[in-house]
Every structure is written in C-alpha cells, then in structure tokens.
Amino acid sequence: MGWAVKMKELMKIAFLLPSLKNLGPIIVVKDIIDGLLKNKNVSVTVFYFDDFKEDILDFSVNCIKISFFHKFDFNGFDIIHTHGIRPDLYTKIHKFDSFLISTQHNVIYDEYIINNSFLKTKAIESIWKFALTNKNLVISIGGTASNYYRKLLPNNKVVNVPNGRTIANNQGYGCSEDDVAKIKVLKERYTCIGTCTRAIKLKGHAQIIQALPNLPDYCFVLIGDGGYIEFLKKLALDLKVDARCLFLGYRKNATEYLNLFDIYAQTSYTESISIALLEAAAAKKAVVCSLIPSNTDVFQENEVVFFNLDDIDSLTQAFLKARIYREVLETNIYKKYKAEYTSEVMIEKYHNLYKGLMNEI
CATH class of the missing domain: 3.40.50.2000 (Glycogen Phosphorylase B;)
Incomplete structure (x- = not known):
C-alpha cells in the first residue's frame, strides 16, 4: 500500500x-x-x-x-x-x-x-x-x-x-448577569434541574417537563436551542408548569451554567458517550440519566440515578432520590470522571x- x-x-x-x-x-x-x-x-x-x-x-x-x-x-x-x-x-x-x-x-x-x-x-x-x-x-x-x-x-x-472532557470550573462567573438573575429567582423557591444540550427530540427533554407536575418544588432550566424548542414551550404551557421552566437558548459558554444547577438531567433516548454528561461529571453535579446501554457503560448506580425511558413515575422518583443523595452522588461521579473520562x-x-x-x- x-x-x-x-x-x-x-x-x-x-x-x-x-x-x-x-x-x-x-x-x-x-x-x-x-x-x-x-x-x-x-x-x-x-x-x-x-x-x-x-x-x-x-x-x-x-x-x-x-x-x-x-x-x-x-x-x-x-x-x-x-x-x-x-x-x-x-x-x-x-x-x-x-x-x-x-x-x-x-x-x-x-x-x-x-x-x-x-x-x-x-x-x-x-x-x-x-x-x-x-x-x-x-x-x-x-x-x-x-x-x-x-x-x-x-x-x-x-x-x-x-x-x-475537561472543563474550566469558573463557578458560573462566565454567565450573563441577566441569566444568573433569572435562575436565582427560581432557585429561591425550587430545586433546579438543568441541562445543556440541543433541543431535539432525541434528547428527551419532554420527559422532564412531563415530570414537573409531580414535582411541585422543582424547576427546569434548558441551555440550548433547536427545532424542538417550541414544542417544549407549548408542552410546559399545556401542563401549567411554564412558570417553572426557563428556556435560555443557545449559550456558547454553556458549561459555565452547570454550577447553577442542583441536579443535572441527561434524558437522551440514545447516545454514544454523552459529552454533556461528562461535562456534568466534571462540574461535580448530581446526575439523573436515562437507563440506556451507553450510559451504563460509563457510570454505575452509586454514581448517577437512572430512570426508565418514557416512564414519568420512574423519572420523578429519580429526581427525588438525586436530591436526597446529592452529596454522595457528586462525590462518586467526580471520582469516576477523574479516573477515566x-x-x-x-x-x-x-x-x-x-x-x-x-x-x-
């Protein structure tokens, strides 16, 4: 050759x-x-x-x-x-x-x-x-x-x-003041679920919004844009949870927002190894993620909380569990991340x- x-x-x-x-x-x-x-x-x-x-x-x-x-x-x-x-x-x-x-x-x-x-x-x-x-x-x-x-x-x-994936951990200092103010208003009343991904069907964001009626003391922040965003906004409105949802759109420095979230949600239907998931691990976040093979390839049950796809009760319980065991999850996921990812x-x-x-x- x-x-x-x-x-x-x-x-x-x-x-x-x-x-x-x-x-x-x-x-x-x-x-x-x-x-x-x-x-x-x-x-x-x-x-x-x-x-x-x-x-x-x-x-x-x-x-x-x-x-x-x-x-x-x-x-x-x-x-x-x-x-x-x-x-x-x-x-x-x-x-x-x-x-x-x-x-x-x-x-x-x-x-x-x-x-x-x-x-x-x-x-x-x-x-x-x-x-x-x-x-x-x-x-x-x-x-x-x-x-x-x-x-x-x-x-x-x-x-x-x-x-x-390795990210700079700047504690949210790179976020716009207006965005930070909006998120802090929600966090004064609610546990903040956040995610930083494109708004497309594959990412499964609708499941989070569907779980919010069962989680009256939680809010949802999405950093990202895409063709599915209007559907998500309408879904939030129809379920009367729009006041607890914040769609900030695309932000080039999306990882800066991770430290503003209490729980990171990775709800994808399919992935290889999710970059967004690794970024959440790098930021030492408690993570709720879909029970799909690519996610179980990376993390175990003592490192994240898994939920069954399209099972809103399962997702609801996962968010509740993540809040209870938040500190343990943060420690365990970060330890695995530093060793392998x-x-x-x-x-x-x-x-x-x-x-x-x-x-x-």
Missing part, C-alpha cells in the same frame, strides 16, 4: 469534519487536537465542508475549507481522521494513500430510528456502512457502540476509545493509537 513507508519523525494528521460548528463531536476533535499539539512530533491540519457565521469553534491549527465533490491533495499526510457521514463518504469515494481512521460518535441505527422510518434508517445505516468499509481503523465510543460496529463491520478493525485520558489513548499505527507502516 502507498502508506507502507518508513516511519517519519513528524506525524502529519489531517482531521476531516463536516464543519467547525460548536457541537459535541467537533468539541471532542478540538480537545484531541489541543492535546496532540503538546507533542512536538505531531502536525495537525483541519479540513471541513460547511461554513457557519456563528457558533463555531476556534481551532489553534490551520483550517481549510474543501468541497465534497473535488478531491483534495492530501499527499504528505500520514493519517486522515474523519468524523461524520460526509467525511467518511468523501474518503470512500475519493482514493487516498494515507492511513484512514474514522471515529463514530453515535450508534447509527439507534440515532436515526428516533425520527425516521425503519426503511429510511436502514438505508442511512447501509450508506454509512459502505463509507466505512475502506477504513483501516474504526473508533467507537463506549462498549455498546463497539459491539454494534463489530457486528456492522465484521471485516474492519474496531477499537473502543471512550470520550473524555478527562480529556487527558482520552488524548493519551488517541496519541498512543496514532503512534501504534505509525509503527506499523
């Missing part, structure tokens, strides 16, 4: 992304790159397809916009590391001599079945599978995802590298993986 050359002293890696938008998978890539750059023998360039005027991440490396329909000359790069279906397809349709790696930030079927028919979901899964078949290495995130991709891609090498732990695994690949070529 063209990449079977003597190992170089300088490792050149190209990351290929859909965009630079401030979303979970792109945040993971930025963290990986920031960590890799601490090594003098690593050179990184980011390539992407779509431009956005706002809500983009500031990368500390050269970022080059390319077209999906035109082959870019990646000659000289040892590794092309793709993230997302279009980057995966791009490196399938166009032929490259570099070592091809793809990180899968989801479980394809589980993510797309939420909003699509079975046939459409299977079609998307088949297209993505086609895009991955030429990859020298597929990286999954968590044990559940690993099992899925090993069955989907029996002829590919699949390696599990869990997400990691910091950015530093994740970056070391990726760096060792890259070095191992370079030793093979």
